[in-house]
Amino acid sequence: MSVHSDIRKITTHVLHEMKLRGEKIAMLTAYDYSMAKIIDQSGIDIILVGDSASNVMAGHESTLPITLDEMIYHASSVVRAVKRALVVVDLPFGSYQGNSKLALSAAIRIMKETGAHAVKMEGGAEIKESVERILSAGIPVLGHLGLTPQSIHKFGTYVVRAKEDAEAEKLVEDAHLLEETGCFGIVLEKIPAKLAGKVASELRIPIIGIGAGSQVDGQVLVIHDMLGITQEFSPRFLRRYHNLSEEMKGAVSNYIKDVKDCDFPNDQESY
Numbered sequence: 001m002s003v004h005s006d007i008r009k010i011t012t013h014v015l016h017e018m019k020l021r022g023e024k025i026a027m028l029t030a031y032d033y034s035m036a037k038i039i040d041q042s043g044i045d046i047i048l049v050g051d052s053a054s055n056v057m058a059g060h061e062s063t064l065p066i067t068l069d070e071m072i073y074h075a076s077s078v079v080r081a082v083k084r085a086l087v088v089v090d091l092p093f094g095s096y097q098g099n100s101k102l103a104l105s106a107a108i109r110i111m112k113e114t115g116a117h118a119v120k121m122e123g124g125a126e127i128k129e130s131v132e133r134i135l136s137a138g139i140p141v142l143g144h145l146g147l148t149p150q151s152i153h154k155f156g157t158y159v160v161r162a163k164e165d166a167e168a169e170k171l172v173e174d175a176h177l178l179e180e181t182g183c184f185g186i187v188l189e190k191i192p193a194k195l196a197g198k199v200a201s202e203l204r205i206p207i208i209g210i211g212a213g214s215q216v217d218g219q220v221l222v223i224h225d226m227l228g229i230t231q232e233f234s235p236r237f238l239r240r241y242h243n244l245s246e247e248m249k250g251a252v253s254n255y256i257k258d259v260k261d262c263d264f265p266n267d268q269e270s271y
């Protein structure tokens with residue numbers, strides 16, 4: 001029996017082909033085995049083990065507290081479930097800024113200990129050395145520009161980035177630099193749609209947007225937001241495909257009632 005399946009796995013090469021033929025790339029986050037399995041079986045192209053786990057899994061206010069060990073725990077759970085999608089893991093805050101040797105060892109830990117396929121890093125020129133060193137080890141890197149949540153204390157707020165010319169010019173320069181350095185794609189978060197469209201048309205690598213309009217090569221959302229599990233977060237760019245928090249509360253209330261009324265378990269549910 002072959003250990004290889006017939007499924008055509010998504011690779012960075014496949015993503016480039018998708019951009020060339022104009023097929024949009026669909027990406028979602030996942031942080032655990034069960035959710036990753038459902039998303040992968042639904043046909044998603046990329047699963048991002050985002051450091052948004054810090055918010056939606058751990059309840060922190062920002063992505064800064066999550067550790068490399070915690071990211072490795074989430075990523076290895078996801079990888080065990082995935083048969084088709086490309087799995088990308090966020091390098092957490094503090095693991096790659098400022099020291100490219102530490103950056104490489106963090107990326108190597110992720111690849112070795114999780115079995116993921118690529119890492120994602122926030123920033124442009126300022127992280128070039130770390131990106132280069134990681135790429136030189138054969139680890140694919142997805143860039144992330146625009147609103148980069150690991151820099152929230154520099155920005156001060158989560159408002160739309162790069163509305164002013166100077167910041168927009170720097171973003172375009174950084175996007176070119178990441179492409180030239182060898183990144184296989186870039187996430188653009190919360191920037192004007194026109195600017196994102198310009199970057200997507202100038203670059204050969206796929207550009208994945210979140211709050212960056214429709215003129216890019218693909219879209220990413222946080223799974224808890226698009227399923228309506230998170231309730232308090234509703235930026236303009238978010239389309240909710242379900243109201244799962246209400247459905248879950250309904251199911252849990254029914255369960256509580258059945259237990260209190262001695263209706264669960266019944267005879268068929270007992271041994």
Ligand code: KIV
Nearest residue numbers: 029050051052187220
């Ligand atoms: O951590 C994350 O979920 C992300 C996406 C919002 C792109 O970086």
